[in-house]
Amino acid sequence: MWFYVIGILRAHQIADAEAKQIPRGNLSDLYPRWLGTRELLLHHRNPYSREVALEIQEGYYGRRLDPARLNDPKDQQGFAYPVYVVFLLAPLVGIPFPVVLSVFYWLLAILTAIALWLWLRVLRWQLPPSGLAICILLILGSFPAVQGIKLQQLSLLVAGLMAGAAACVASGFLFIGGALLALATIKPQLAWPLVAWLLLWAVSNWRARQRFVLGFGLVMALLLVGAEIILPGWWLMFADALGQYRRYTQSQSVLEVILGQILGPAVARVVGESLAVLAVLACGSALWKLKRSPAEGAALGEATALALALTVVVVPMYAPYNQVLMVPAVLALVRDWRFFTAGSWALRLAYAAGAFALAWQWMGSLFLSGAYLLGSFFAPFVGLKGWAISGWKLPFFATFALPVFVFALILLDVRRMQQRDQAERVGAKSNRDGG
Secondary structure (H helix, E strand, O other): OHHHHHHHHHHHHHHHHHHHOOOOOOOOOHHHHHHHHHHHHHHOOOOOOHHHHHHHHHHHOOOOOOOOOOOOOOOOOOOOOOHHHHHHHHHHOOOOHHHHHHHHHHHHHHHHHHHHHHHHHHOOOOOOHHHHHHHHHHHHOOHHHHHHHHHOOHHHHHHHHHHHHHHHHHOOOHHHHHHHHHHHHHOHHHHHHHHHHHHHHHHOOHHHHHHHHHHHHHHHHHHHHHHHHHOOOHHHHHHHHHHHHHHHHOOOOHHHHHHHHHHOHHHHHHHHHHHHHHHHHHHHHHHHHOOOOOOOOHHHHHHHHHHHHHHHHHOOOOOHHHHHHHHHHHHHHHHOHHHHHOOOHHHHHHHHHHHHHHHHHHHHHHHHHHHHHHHHHOHHHOHHHHHHHHOOOHHHOOOOHHHHHHHHHHHHHHHHHHHHHHHHHHHHHHHHHHO
16 A cells, blocks of 8 residues: 555656646645744744745745636645644744654654554454554545545544543543543534544533533633634634635535536535435434433443544545554454454345445555556556556545445444343343342
């Protein structure tokens, strides 16, 4: 996968940029946030301003975007984050950006590996060292993680904070769990489903779980008050920046992307939003029944995995790097494979289709990488190198279908767990009554 991204996908992007005169600068998703943080904290400039946005473009793209050039990117790379993200990035503002790139690159890789280990703990699934090593290699060799690390995407940082929050809750450190979840709201569109679920879980047993709400509320208050102090009225600027971001990127959910290829953009948006509402209702119904699940049980991990799988399906951002949020759901589905393979033919078929959609990224990248290497080292196959670069889309064919399969399967898995637990309670009650 890494060879495919560096050798094939990047080669295609460079060739395409040269042919269409598309600008290429550092192309780091961290850069707009880093520069905005530096300008606000060191020079007291508004990171949401047009002037700062133009300076961001000069670094990100190598020059300012020109509306007269039809091939110029539409993404203006504005500072479309809550201003309190600067508190997390503040330690980096005095460091040259090339150094920041290197540090953040390895930080995200290490954090992604640690997050996987934390999710295993939340799910109460103990793997031998060899199994853990295989899982870490697979996650670090998956396209969402590779893309996120290469772009220095804050989604991977948010995913790590969420894993830390869930692990703390599952281990009884409720205040710290709430605090970490508050920090994850630097990307509110990714955080809200998990925030809603864990707050519901906490208030359902207030006396035992109030520390989670206190930790979340205190840190959120500090972030919001601190943000208002350093940039009064920032929330209006953020709302405007977010609206502009959605307009110039034409943000779509995974459902809208899939349906758009069949129904057209306008119909796809209406149908996609309707399906998203149904997904939220189905997920909400399942989570409501699990709101009293004990922190030390496996049900909390399953429910959290379901909430994150819902996030990837319904949020209006279809970037593959957001799919790192599906890691706990994928782990739960691999752990519970016997339930699916022992079920009806429809359930087995759905599970097989989901497994194929997950594996396709590696199958496609392996095939293209093999063709590229054959064309590079063996003269009779020289044409394969160019063919591999021109076929760069191959590993993406199942990208948008995967979240739908994962969400549907983890929802069925949670329902199965609920039915099992209910049957056990009924059996225990019958035994007590009989005794």
